Amino acid sequence: MSFFSRKLGIDLGTANILVYVPGRGVVLNEPSVVAVSEEDNRIVAIGLEAKEMIGRTPENIIAYRPMKDGVIADYRVTEAMLRYYMDKALGRWNFVKPEVLVSVPAGVTSTERRAVIEAAIRAGAKNAYVVKEPILAAIGAGIPINEAMGHMIVDIGGGTTDVAVISLGGIVASTSVKCAGNRIDYAITDYIKKTFNLGIGDKTAEDIKIKIGSAIPVDEELTITIKGRDFVTGLPRSVEIKTNEIVKAISKDLREMIKAIKDVLQETPPELSSDIIDQGIIMTGGTSQLRNMPELVFRRTGVKAVLAKDPLYCVVKGTGIALEHLDTYKKSVISKR
Numbered sequence: 535m536s537f538f539s540r541k542l543g544i545d546l547g548t549a550n551i552l553v554y555v556p557g558r559g560v561v562l563n564e565p566s567v568v569a570v571s572e573e574d575n576r577i578v579a580i581g582l583e584a585k586e587m588i589g590r591t592p593e594n595i596i597a598y599r600p601m602k603d604g605v606i607a608d609y610r611v612t613e614a615m616l617r618y619y620m621d622k623a624l625g626r627w628n629f630v631k632p633e634v635l636v637s638v639p640a641g642v643t644s645t646e647r648r649a650v651i652e653a654a655i656r657a658g659a660k661n662a663y664v665v666k667e668p669i670l671a672a673i674g675a676g677i678p679i680n681e682a683m684g685h686m687i688v689d690i691g692g693g694t695t696d697v698a699v700i701s702l703g704g705i706v707a708s709t710s711v712k713c714a715g716n717r718i719d720y721a722i723t724d725y726i727k728k729t730f731n732l733g734i735g736d737k738t739a740e741d742i743k744i745k746i747g748s749a750i751p752v753d754e755e756l757t758i759t760i761k762g763r764d765f766v767t768g769l770p771r772s773v774e775i776k777t778n779e780i781v782k783a784i785s786k787d788l789r790e791m792i793k794a795i796k797d798v799l800q801e802t803p804p805e806l807s808s809d810i811i812d813q814g815i816i817m818t819g820g821t822s823q824l825r826n827m828p829e830l831v832f833r834r835t836g837v838k839a840v841l842a843k844d845p846l847y848c849v850v851k852g853t854g855i856a857l858e859h860l861d862t863y864k865k866s867v868i869s870k871r
Contacts (some may be wrong), residue, residue: 538563540624540632541660543853544616548601549692549820551581551615551716552847553623560847561623562806568611569597577611580618586611589735603712604639604694605646606653616657631660632675635853636736637667639658641710657712657770668698668708669693669866670703670852675842678705680862682805685813686830688795688839689849690821692716695791697798699806703865707801715821725783726760730773734762746777751789777812792834799835815839819846 543554545564553562564581571578574595576796579597587597600608600615624632634654638647649666654662671689678701679685680702688695692715698708719739726739734742738760746756755777764771765796784785787798795815802810815837817828823846828839 540630542620542632543850543857544634544636544654545620545850545853546612546616547691547849548599548603548694549606550680550846551619552850553619554857555623556854556858560850561856562619564619565787566601566615567597567599569595570611572593573659577614580615584640587739588737590812591673593651602693604710605642607651609649609653610816613653613657613695617654620658623818628861631658632820633661633857634659634661635663635665635857637670637849637853638664638739639694639695639710640666640668640698640705640708642666650710652671664865665853665856666696666705666708667694667697667861668696668705669700669703670802670850670856671696671818671842672696672816672852673855673863674848674850674852675816675852677816679866683813684809686802686810686815687800688815688817688819688822690714690791690817690819690827692820695794695819695821697794699798699802699810701809703863704805706806707798709794709798711790711794713787714796714819715740715743716820717787717790718747718784718824721784721787722747722780725779726762726773726775727765729774729779731765732760732762732771732773733765734760738762742775742780742811743784743824746775747780747784748777748825749784749827750833752826788830792831795831799837816842818842818845819847820846855865 545552565585565853567584569579569584569587600611606612651662669688672687677685684701687747695714722739742787746758761772831839
């Protein structure tokens, strides 16, 4: 049976695309970056190879992310990227069209949702289902979502921060803000530009965030030497930067994320609020791995926050589990075509 009906779970993220094949686990984790040649509109590279090209391309090639803030910004390129990853996950000689389950942000509109389904079908899927990310993140984090109990999920990815309270397999209160990992990178780039008159690329900003970034000031600071282009002389230059400077640089964006969490907590029915105090807030997504992020949430909301196991893989694991048990999670699956 499994030979004839192939299934794929796809976490279609702004920063990364992850693919899950039931029985095999996560088979792909690559950046959602595509390099396109401007002359003939041809796709030159996809994934890791294209990410290496960001900021390093000759003028006739552009490398960019076709997903913006968790939704499709460039339809044609996203479709090609999906097809590429589906073929790569299933192997070249796969002639059976797979059933695909794709994740979408909680605040997605019906048009954006339709675009995801259309893109998956045109990329070669037999059926496409979409499920909201917080639900998948909860399933992947091992939360029993069908119980009559409130669970709060904060999924901080590259393009969006999704916050949701889940009970009985559905979302009770939720919000989605377009402030996440990428915004933190921009804030770091901006801070270095204003403070040191130094221009750095997106990739360097991301490295700084991962290597020394923190959500709250720390006593033992980490330092990193960054290299970039001096705006005054136009020549290459390097400077040293410390953790607490980054904390200052990204504090505004972190405040926006905390506000989203507070907004959802304020909308939550009292019975579920008491559940959340007992259970704590579950944090998933790549950016929730920023140092001391759960501690910041606890300080600002008074509710303990816990980082899920393998936060980056929660959503994609959720897609896999939902595919294997479609009947159990029927209520949570939004639409198919």
